[in-house]
Each structure stands twice: as C-alpha cells, then as structure tokens.
Amino acid sequence: MNTVRTVAFLGALGLIAGTGGAMAEDSADPIKIVTNNWTSQVVLSNVIGQVLQAQGLNVEYKPSDTQLQFTAIASGDMDFQVEVWEGSMAESFEKSLAGGAVDYGAHAAVTREDWWYPAYMNEMCPGLPDWKALDACAAKLATAETGSKGRFVGPPADWGKHYSERIQALGMNFQEVPVGQAATLWAELQAAYDRKEPIVLFNWTPNFIEAKFEGQFVEFPTYEPACLSDPKWGQNPDALYDCGAPASGYLKKVGSKQLEEKWPKAAGILKKVNFTNPQIAAAAALVDVDGMTPEDAAKKWIETNQDSVKSWVQ
Structure with missing residues (x-):
C-alpha cells in the first residue's frame, strides 16, 4: 500500500x-x-x-x-x-x-518462548509437560536425521536461542534441528498434527498458533537470570542454560x-x-x-x- x-x-x-x-x-x-x-x-x-x-x-x-x-x-x-x-x-x-x-x-x-508440543502427545508420553518425561520419550521422536535421539525442531539460528546447549547441560537424549524460517515450523507442526505424530518444536506466545492448535509448553527447570551467567546455578554445576525460558x-x-x-x-x-x-x-x-x-x-x-x-x- x-x-x-x-x-x-x-x-x-x-x-x-x-x-x-x-x-x-x-x-x-x-x-x-x-x-x-x-x-x-x-x-x-x-x-x-x-x-x-x-x-x-x-x-x-x-x-x-x-x-x-x-x-x-x-x-x-x-x-x-x-x-x-x-x-x-x-x-x-x-x-x-x-x-x-x-x-x-x-x-x-x-510473552513466552520455549519447546512446545501438541496436546495429543500427553497420552504418548506420560508425565508431560515435565521435561524429564519428554526426555524419557525421546525414542518416539527419533528420525533418520537424528538417529536414536529425539528431534527438536528449533527456530532459525539467528534468533539467539541456546537449545543445543540446554540439551547438553541437562543431558537430554535430543538433537536440535533448526529451521530456516518461521513458516517451516508451522508446516512441520501441521504435517505432524494431521497424522497425530509426535513432535516437539519451538513456539511462542502471543502467536496465532494457540488459536489453531491445542498444545502446551514443556516445563523445564524454572528460569533465573543466573542460569545464563553462572555455571554453578542449577542442576548442572558445570554448564549454563540448564533451565527453561522466562514463563512471563x-x-x-x-x-x-x-x-x-x-x-x-x-x-x-x-x-x-x-x-x-x-x-x-x-x-x-x-x-x-x-x-x-x-x-x-x-x-x-x-x-x-x-x-x-x-x-x-x-
């Protein structure tokens, strides 16, 4: 215009x-x-x-x-x-x-930005939304690309997230596979949703997704600023990023x-x-x-x- x-x-x-x-x-x-x-x-x-x-x-x-x-x-x-x-x-x-x-x-x-999954996965992975329950369910999210590890569909690399570091810090059996653009996230979600296949991906709120798909965020250890700067904070004393993102x-x-x-x-x-x-x-x-x-x-x-x-x- x-x-x-x-x-x-x-x-x-x-x-x-x-x-x-x-x-x-x-x-x-x-x-x-x-x-x-x-x-x-x-x-x-x-x-x-x-x-x-x-x-x-x-x-x-x-x-x-x-x-x-x-x-x-x-x-x-x-x-x-x-x-x-x-x-x-x-x-x-x-x-x-x-x-x-x-x-x-x-x-x-x-706002909130973090790992997210469709609600039908609650039956596939008992204990969700706790991150440990997701990790126990990693084999159900494995692909040819990730081998025995679960696939986490991550955001574009320039968005500045540290999910690969989080996976390592928490010892999770997952691999991040970032997308090139946000539209690919929704294409991946739609394809999995239509077939009721397990998927965990990056999502955020506010977003149109919450009106179109039923799901929820994975609950990781509660965020504190020290998680990003002090390795001694959190359950892994040798690593940063062993927490979730701010919930509010x-x-x-x-x-x-x-x-x-x-x-x-x-x-x-x-x-x-x-x-x-x-x-x-x-x-x-x-x-x-x-x-x-x-x-x-x-x-x-x-x-x-x-x-x-x-x-x-x-």
Missing part, C-alpha cells in the same frame, strides 16, 4: 493529527524501521510505519538479523524495533542500552538515540504504542491464516484497532 493510499485511509478513520506541522518539526530524513523474520513483527512494524506516514513522516523498512539489529540501533544505523522478546533478545538488548540505544517501554503483552517474559520497544532528537513526533508515538497478546496474535493470523500481505494486514489491523491507534497519536 503506497503512502497516498495509507494517508487517505487513516484520514478516513480520523487518525491523522497535526500532520501540517510534522515535517516542520521533524526531520524529512526517513525513519529506519527494523523488520525481522516473524510475522507479527513485520505486520506491526508496518502498522506503526503507516501511522507515522499519516503524520507526514518519511519511513523506510530495513530487514535485519535478530541479534545484529541491536548493534545497528545503538549505532544509529537503524531507528527502532517494536518487538523485543525477553526470552531470545534480553542479552543483546541490554548490551545495546549500554551502547546508546534507548528503552522505549514495555507492551502490555506477556516482557515485550519491549527499543529505539536509537537520534530518534527523539530528529523525529520527536515519532518518538512520542512510539512511547505510547502498546500491544496486547490478542492484538499481536491477530496481526500474525492476518498473514499466516488469512493469507494477506503484511502491508494489507497492517491496514486491516489499524481498522480493527482504531481506539488504540488514536491513543498513540493524540
């Missing part, structure tokens, strides 16, 4: 506020919005981009590696990211703040230092942006279930969430 159509659409919804002064107040340079390789992040980046365009601002979308984006934001090469997930990005996020990036606040959404993680926004200096109007809007779990899941579903493009999904999302968008621009 081009800028003219976006502005006209948002104007029809009454979501343009003070556009006449935006360019005089804010730089005409493009605001570089980071996009990542999962659906809700791309859609919601477009949501904010379309709102900023309607305010008379210039935007560009810049794809980035999930971890390297933080270095780019801290250095001012990119300007903001709308979905900072605690479970996979906390370490890189904290380093970026020390390097000059700015914490633009948390969303209302509560944050979802934040991060921006460059120059954002508020060059585009104060955009910075003010970003501070007010606040997504809920249902809003994020709905954003993903518009693309992954309904088949819309991210641009059109953003337009539909804005139409459905007018009250939220109005609160950002007022």
